[in-house]
Amino acid sequence: MGSVGTAGAPAEVKLPTIKLDTTLTELYRQASPKNANIRLGWVSCGITSGVDFTPDFPRNVKFVYEDQTFVSTPSRKLSHGNGRLQHALAKKHLSLIPQRDAFISGATPVIFFNLGRSPKQVEHDRREAEATISVLDPSQRPELVFCPGPSKIPMKEHGIDKLEYKVVFDGLEAYPLTHDLETHWLLNSKAGLARSGLPTPQSQIIETEGYPPAVDSCCSVCRDAATDASRLPSIPPTCTGPRGEWLSRETNRILSAVRARPVPFVFKTQQAFGGAGTWLITSDDKKAQLLADLSGLGSPTIQNNESSSSSSTGEGQGEGLLRKLLPLLTPSNAHLHPTTVLLTDLVQDLSGDYGLTFFVTASGAPLFLAAAEQMITDDGSSAWIGSRIDYGRQEALxxxxxxxxxxxxxxxxxxxxxxxxxxxVLCTSTATGEEGKDGGDGGCHIVDLNVRTSGSVSLPLLRGHFTGRGLQCASSFSIKVKGGRREFIDKWRGPFEDGRMLILSWYEDPEEGGSIADVVVGAEDEERLAELMKEVRENTEEVTF
Known part of the structure; x- marks a missing residue:
């Protein structure tokens, strides 16, 4: 039993001890007997290709991601001098996401990267993570390992044999890993899924031909632009050399394919994180907006995630996504095809929208964890509001x-x-083809494959915690709140003390006076779960990645 003291509160909030049904470490030992006795360190941070997180954690250069920040932020703001943006990203990717996975990792080293170099910042990072895992049963608490950046992971100091990681990032290439980085990149790529033979919507894959010529072989405009190392590599609109010619040719190839594609369809970039890189095109107007987003010749638009209808602001006028993306192609990453785009069939006549999570063993067998259902509003807007799990339905699913x-x-x-x-996985009311053909598998279609931990993987591991309290449904989601952890827990004292609400991750920003967090709530049934979620959401804001 833990407790949280709140300034001005009449008494401490008594938090129940959380005992997980199993942990990621236990699952990995079960799945990989040959590695059962190694000391495995988990690296569960997020990544961006848009800007450095910190001076010690640079953006991805080889493994390019079309993440939310890269897609939605104008190039002029994707600068290493944009401290506000860097700090906002670091809070999410270096603290919130790693805490969320650390909560379910089990008794093993979990690597955290500091948000800053000052002793005060380093201590704050540690306190936030330690407070989150303090409610876990001592036998399931991870060992928190903090370091400045990917180049300084203390493997020997903590006796770590190999690293298991969430997403591919450049800084991992120097370490012994549980699986190959480039192969893992392939498994998570949109083109990889399209070519896998798995039941997924039919796709038209458009790969970039070649890569931009070297800067020193181009014009003075490109050479001048290359001197600003704080910004993304670019091919300026005023380029008069071979780099500009290459960009124009490849941009036109992609735009021509989009123009020729009849609606409805889905446009996807090759590699994304947090729901970015997907446009749902259901009308000619949206198609025109997509073309404007890609070319920069038009107004901003909304980016729609196919399975969850999440959104973010698109490109601004005069700066299209392709002008930002294509210059990131280099001789060192061209074989990974990071600038590939896809036009896929739109799955229609939906009967279900599921987030399927499981563990893959060395023998190729799946260990089922859960099938969480996506939740949408009932006001006709079909806006995504979270994922829920009904523990009583899991065997049937x-x-x-x-x-x-x-x-x-x-x-x-x-x-x-x-x-x-x-x-x-999107399911349709009727099967659309024989199993393995035409994207059909009993009417189920894989629209995205995340070969890593997902945001909802904690829900099945908390089953015993909730069902032991008579709570048959649960949901996890991200929030932004005013104030800190103690104030939030005190506000929701009853649900926390009853064990129907818990914190998976939390980062309080003392300078801004607010916090971002991942929480889980449980309830007796779907109706009561929706009521509790509504109460929480009415007092918080959403967090997007």
Missing amino acids: REKFQGLMERIAEWVASHGYVGPVGAD
Whole structure:
């Protein structure tokens, strides 16, 4: 039993001890017997290709992500001098996401990267993470390992044999890993899924031909632009040399394919994180907006995630996504095809929207964890508001998705991967083809494959915690609140003390006077779960990645 004292509160909030049904470390030992006795360190941070998180954690250069920040932020703001943006990203990717996975990692080292170099910042980072895991049963608490950046992970000091990681980032190449970085990149790529043979919507894959000529072989405009190392590599609109010619040719190839594609369809970039890089095109107007976003010749638009309808602001006039993305192609990453884009069929006549999570063993077998259902509003807008799990339905859903899980597990295991997998699955009212053909598998289609831990993977591991209290449904989601952790817990004292609400991750920003967090709530049934979620959301703001 833990407790949280609140300034001005009449008494401490007594928090129950959280005992997980199992942990990621235990699942990995079960899945990979040959690695059962190694000391595994988990690296669960996020990543961006838009800007450095900190002076010790640079942006990805080789493994390019079309993440939310990269897609939605104008190039002029993607600068290493933009401290406000860097700090906002670091809070999410270096603290919030790693805490969320650390909560379920189990008794093993979990690597955290500091948000700053000052002793005060380093201590604050540690206190936030320690407070989050303090409610766990002592036998399941991870060992928190903090370091400045990817180049300084203290492997020997903590006796770590190998690293398991969430997403591919450049700084991992120097370390012994549980699986190959480039292979893992392939497994998470949109083109990789399209070519996998798994039941997924039919796709038209458009790969960039070649890569930009070297700066020193181009014009003075490009050479002058290259001197500003604080910004993304670019090919200025006024370029008069071969780099500009290459960019114009490749941009026109992509735009021509989009123009020729009849609606409805889905436009996807190759590699994304947090729901970015997907446009749902359901009308000619949206198609025109997509063309404007890609070329920069038009007004901003909204970026829609296919399975969850999440959104973010698109490109500004005069600066299209392709002008930002294509110059990031280099001789060192061209074989990964990071600038590939896809035009895919739109799944229609939906009957279900699921986030499927499971663990893949070395033999290629899936260990089912959960099938969480996506929640949308009932006001006709179909806006995504979270994921929920009904523990009483899990056995039926396991049977429903068993064949699909086996096919996914066989494919990822054939590439040497062992570990957690998340699949976004859309189901239709009727099957659209024979199994394995035309994207059909009993009417189920994989629209995104995340070969890593997903945001909802904590829900199945908390099953015993909730059902032991008579709570048959649960949901996890991200929030932004005014004030700190203690004030929030005191406000929701009853649900916290009852064990129907808990914190997966929390970062309080003393300078801004607010916090971002991931919370889980449980309830007796779906109706009461919706009521509690509504109460929380009415007193908080949403967090996007």
